Amino acid sequence: MAWIALVLRVRVGVKILSTFGIDDMLMTAAMAVFTVYVVVILIGIAHQMDRHYLDIDPKNFPVALKMEFLSGIFYATATPCLKASIGTLLLRFVRRKLYIYIIYVGIVVSIAGNLWTFLELIFFCTPPQHFWNPVVAGSCKAPSELARATLGQNSINFITDLVFGVLPAFVVSELQMNRNTKVSLAGILLVGNCVMVATAVRFKFVTSLPIDSPDFLYKIVDARVLSTVEIGIGCAMGSMVTLKPLFKAILHLGSSYKYGSASNRKRSDYANQLHSLDNLDNQSRANDGVLTLYPLHTTHVMAGKEPHNRSSEWERNGDDKSVEARGGGIQQDVTYTITHDKP
Secondary structure, three states, rough: HHHHHHHHHHHHHHHHOOOHHHHHHHHHHHHHHHHHHHHHHHHHHHHHOOHHHHHHHOOHHHHHHHHHHHHHHHHHHHHHHHHHHHHHHHHOOOHHHHHHHHHHHHHHHHHHHHHHHHHHHOOOOOOOOHHHOOOOOOOOHHHHHHHHHHHHHHHHHHHHHHHHHHHHHHHHHHHOOOHHHHHHHHHHHHHHHHHHHHHHHHHHHHOOOOOOOOOHHHOOOHHHHHHHHHHHHHHHHHHHHHHHHHHHHHHOOOOOHHOHHHHHHHHHHHHHHHHHHHHHHHHHHHHOOOOOOOOOOOOOOOOOOOOOEEEEOOOOOOOOOOOHHOOOOOEEOOOOOOOOOOO
C-alpha cells in the first residue's frame, strides 16, 4: 500500500502539478530504505530470527544476528527521511512563523536523534562484525548504552509523531478548503496518527532491551513488528495526503458542475449556441427552406422617460409622436431582421 500511494503521489506531482519537490524526494528515499529494511527482516525470518534461542539452528544464528543489526541501521535511516518529508510537506501550507519554527525543530531533532542511534549501532562493537560473529576478535560496549540510545530514539520519534500528527489539524482548519476536502484530509490524518500509537506502544519493549540475554532475538519481535508498522503507515499516509488533485478529479471533491471554471462555462454556452443554430437549420430544412419567423422586438431607449418599451410588431420603423413631443428625449429604434435564403 505504501508503494502504491508513493507511485500515485509521484504521478500527481509530475503529471498534474508538474513538480517534484524536496518532500517527494525525501519520501522516495524513505520508501527505498524502508523496502531494504523489509527485505532484511524477511531474510532474518527465513533464518529463524523470530524464534527462541534454543530453536534456532546454529548455522542460522550469525545470519539472524546480522539481519537484526542491519534492520536497526535501516530503521534509523528511513525514520528521519520520513519525518523530514512530512515536515517539508507541511511547510507548503503553513504561514504562521510559530508553526514554521516548530516544524524545523521537529525535523532537526528527528535527524539528530536517529543519527545518534545510527552511530551507537555502528560503533557498539569494534569491529561491527563482532556483533554477529564472535569468532572475529573484538569487543562491544555495555548493553545499557545501546538500550539508552534506542530509548532516546523512540522518545524523539514519539515527540515528532505527536507534533506532525497534531499540527496538521490546526493547519487544515485555517486553510481555505471546502468541507468535503477537509473531512477527507482529517480522515487521512486520523489514520496517520496510528503511527504515534505504534511508537507509544513500542516504549514497552525498548525501555529494557534484553541485549545481554541469549533469547534477545525472540524478545524484541514485537518491537520489530511495531517499527515496521510505524514506518509503513507513515509512508502510506504521508503520500496519501498529497493526492487531493487525484481525488478531486476522480471523486469531484470540492467541486461541482455549476461551480465550474469560466472557460468551461464559456465552452458550454458556445455549445448551446451551436445547438440552437442546428435546431434552427433543421427546422428550416423541414419547412422546405421556408423559415418560420418569430415576432421581432424593437427596443426604444429614451432619456428621461420609460427606459424600455418593447413591441411585438414585425417591424417598427416610425412613431406617430415626434422627438419634440417626447420632451426632447432621445429615441433609438433597433430593428432585428432575420432572413433565410432557400438553398
